[in-house]
Amino acid sequence: MNILIVRVSSLGDVVHNMPMVSDIRRHYPDANIDWVVEEGYTELVRMNPDVRRIIPIALRRWRKNLMSTAIRAEIANFRRQLKQDVYDIVFDTQGLLKTSVVMRMVRLAPGGQRVGLANATQGSGYEPLSRLFHTKSIRVDLHTHAVLRARLVAAKVLNYGVDGTADFNMRIPVMNFAQLPSWPPGMPYVVFFHGTARAEKRWPSSNWVKIARLLAERGLPVLLPWGNEAERLSAEQMASQMSNARVLPKLPLMEAVLLAQRATLVVGVDTGLTHIAAAFMRPTIELYCDSPRWKTEGNWSSQIINLGDQGASPTVDEVALAINTLLP
Numbered sequence: 593m594n595i596l597i598v599r600v601s602s603l604g605d606v607v608h609n610m611p612m613v614s615d616i617r618r619h620y621p622d623a624n625i626d627w628v629v630e631e632g633y634t635e636l637v638r639m640n641p642d643v644r645r646i647i648p649i650a651l652r653r654w655r656k657n658l659m660s661t662a663i664r665a666e667i668a669n670f671r672r673q674l675k676q677d678v679y680d681i682v683f684d685t686q687g688l689l690k691t692s693v694v695m696r697m698v699r700l701a702p703g704g705q706r707v708g709l710a711n712a713t714q715g716s717g718y719e720p721l722s723r724l725f726h727t728k729s730i731r732v733d734l735h736t737h738a739v740l741r742a743r744l745v746a747a748k749v750l751n752y753g754v755d756g757t758a759d760f761n762m763r764i765p766v767m768n769f770a771q772l773p774s775w776p777p778g779m780p781y782v783v784f785f786h787g788t789a790r791a792e793k794r795w796p797s798s799n800w801v802k803i804a805r806l807l808a809e810r811g812l813p814v815l816l817p818w819g820n821e822a823e824r825l826s827a828e829q830m831a832s833q834m835s836n837a838r839v840l841p842k843l844p845l846m847e848a849v850l851l852a853q854r855a856t857l858v859v860g861v862d863t864g865l866t867h868i869a870a871a872f873m874r875p876t877i878e879l880y881c882d883s884p885r886w887k888t889e890g891n892w893s894s895q896i897i898n899l900g901d902q903g904a905s906p907t908v909d910e911v912a913l914a915i916n917t918l919l920p
Contacts, residue, residue: 593623594677596698598684598691600630600649603845603864604888605738607871609685610640611758612742617642619752626677628694635846639762647673651690675699681749684708684722685742692722707749713741715884738888758892760871764853765846773847775840776854781813783851783869785860786830787823792882793861795905797830802908803859804834806915812856815840817848817865857919859911862888870896875918881905 595616599609606629613625624644629637631648638646649670654663674697684695687709695706710729712718713736723729730745739758747754786800804814814837816827824839831837843851852858852869858876860866862883869876870890878890880900890896897914899906 593620593681594626594679594701595623596626596628596677596679596682598628598682598694599686599742600628600651600691600694601633601686603633603636604867605686606633606636607760607762607864607867608738608888609742610760610762610871611739612683612685612746613640613642614759614761615743615752615754616746616750619750624677626679628674632845636849639764639849640760641763642761645677649694671697678704680704682706683745683749684726685745687712687716687718687722689719689721692725696725705749707745709741709745713887715887735886737886737891739892762871764850773843773850775815775843775847775851777813777815777838779813780856781815782807782857782859783815783817783855785852785858785863785866785869786816786826787819788861788863790882793863795861795879795881797826799908799911800830801833803911803915804830804837806912808834808836810919812836813838815851815855817843817851857915877911877914877918879906879911
């Protein structure tokens with residue numbers, strides 16, 4: 593059986609679809625599972641050994657210059673890759689018009705199905721027009737966790753039950769000495785994933801400083817990554833008030849993944865890299881300041897503590913207690 597998953601973005605959402613792959617592999621060990629994903633996340637999907645073929649798409653880049661000869665050639669090549677195989681089932685777990693159009697471009701085997709979401713979960717970016725391209729639409733509860741939603745869509749079509757803990761099955765590629773980054777300290781470290789695209793989801797800088805002081809008492813260094821100029825400036829401002837902090841250089845995605853995977857503790861807001869740390873089941877404190885916790889909270893490991901909720905930012909004392917729980 594050939595199966596294609598269309599989940600193009602974002603970072604956290606791609607990670608949250610990994611257990612769906614594990615479920616399919618467990619119930620259909622001989623299935624070929626392919627994945628369409630934004631070009632920037634191909635290395636992330638490649639970490640899952642159960643994915644046979646990755647088909648990169650560059651919608652974010654293409655739409656900036658659709659009339660370019662080079663871009664049109666890339667789109668034509670994407671279409672050729674998409675039609676290379678005939679699929680029995682195509683899953684669109686994103687529920688957007690753009691992803692359903694990609695689904696429609698796929699060649700189906702006789703009796704094949706294009707499967708997507710029949711409805712939105714609360715607060716999601718679901719677009720009802722996407723159903724026009726489905727042969728089967730799966731309804732989910734309005735308050736269905738992002739990981740469970742993808743698992744349910746596959747389970748209802750492939751006739752198995754969703755059981756057991758979510759298995760993300762992500763494996764860091766083996767690196768030789770020359771490939772190893774220079775930033776890791778030679779001792780246990782803590783990562784603060786403090787940056788996020790939406791200002792309302794951030795935790796106050798003064799709170800990060802107080803938590804760093806608590807970690808300094810334990811002799812733990814704090815590493816501060818950043819993704820854009822505003823986050824870099826924020827990291828430098830915080831580090832100037834922390835005796836144990838270091839602002840990292842800008843990291844490519846896979847080094848940021850390695851940063852999360854090797855951390856002794858991760859404290860982070862509701863953002864993709866925090867969810868990656870939780871997927872690796874690292875000791876992780878997820879901070880929800882202005883997003884609903886039920887949608888993405890790490891609920892598959894006792895090593896993950898979720899604090900706060902939409903409209904109820906976590907306190908320093910709550911984070912301090914969580915640190916004491918995870919690092920006794």
